[in-house]
Amino acid sequence: GENVEQHPSTLSVQEGDSAVIKCTYSDSASNYFPWYKQELGKRPQLIIDIRSNVGEKKDQRIAVTLNKTAKHFSLHITETQPEDSAVYFCAASPPRGATNKLIFGTGTLLAVQP
Amino acid sequence: DTEVTQTPKHLVMGMTNKKSLKCEQHMGHRAMYWYKQKAKKPPELMFVYSYEKLSINESVPSRFSPECPNSSLLNLHLHALQPEDSALYLCASSEGRGGMIQETQYFGPGTRLLVL
Numbered sequence: 001g002e003n004v005e006q007h008p009s010t011l012s013v014q015e016g017d018s019a020v021i022k023c024t025y026s027d028s029a030s031n032y033f034p035w036y037k038q039e040l041g042k043r044p045q046l047i048i049d050i051r052s053n054v055g056e057k058k059d060q061r062i063a064v065t066l067n068k069t070a071k072h073f074s075l076h077i078t079e080t081q082p083e084d085s086a087v088y089f090c091a092a093s094p095p096r097g098a099t100n101k102l103i104f105g106t107g108t109l110l111a112v113q114p
Numbered sequence: 115d116t117e118v119t120q121t122p123k124h125l126v127m128g129m130t131n132k133k134s135l136k137c138e139q140h141m142g143h144r145a146m147y148w149y150k151q152k153a154k155k156p157p158e159l160m161f162v163y164s165y166e167k168l169s170i171n172e173s174v175p176s177r178f179s180p181e182c183p184n185s186s187l188l189n190l191h192l193h194a195l196q197p198e199d200s201a202l203y204l205c206a207s208s209e210g211r212g213g214m215i216q217e218t219q220y221f222g223p224g225t226r227l228l229v230l
Binding site: 093106107 | 224
């Protein structure tokens with residue numbers, strides 16, 4: 001089955017710097033890759049997603065890139081702010097079949113220092 | 115309404131108790147999910163309902179019993195739990211349109227469960 005690895009497990013940056021989180025997946029048939037942000041004690045919230053027919057997607061300060069050949073995808077946050085501090089989870093979704101399944105990475109704790 | 119809601123927010127129960135978690139969405143979604151999340155870990159899928167029918171059970175122990183009474187409601191009945199079942203239980207929903215397109219899942223705030 002699908003397996004997703006995520007690095008780094010913790011990341012500390014200064015406010016205004018960029019942050020990059022990387023994930024690799026094992027199932028080359030996976031074709032949907034969402035990123036969730038989870039603040040302490042809160043629900044996971046979708047911040048951006050990408051499908052395998054696209055190489056890059058951007059939404060304001062957040063971008064995601066996908067390299068299907070290498071089976072990895074990355075989250076890029078520019079001009080980081082203290083409110084970006086949270087745990088970020090990547091996920092991969094194998095082809096749908098009967099239902100919709102997400103395989104999560106292990107998470108990255110991002111700390112943005114003011 | 116664009117949110118998934120869950121009740122209660124917190125629950126403390128003994129190992130002999132029976133309790134239920136409730137999840138509700140009014141987005142017209144036809145797929146609903148239960149996840150378990152331990153501290154500092156990603157969510158782990160437990161069950162998936164599609165059009166009120168159970169479509170995935172990730173080998174969850176029978177002390178967890180899901181129920182989907184209608185397309186807006188999802189329950190998780192708990193009985194004879196163990197202390198290691200203490201976790202955040204998250205509900206999620208997605209459109210459930212069918213076909214091969216993976217769908218965005220929207221999460222509720224979770225129920226934080228403590229089993230004593």
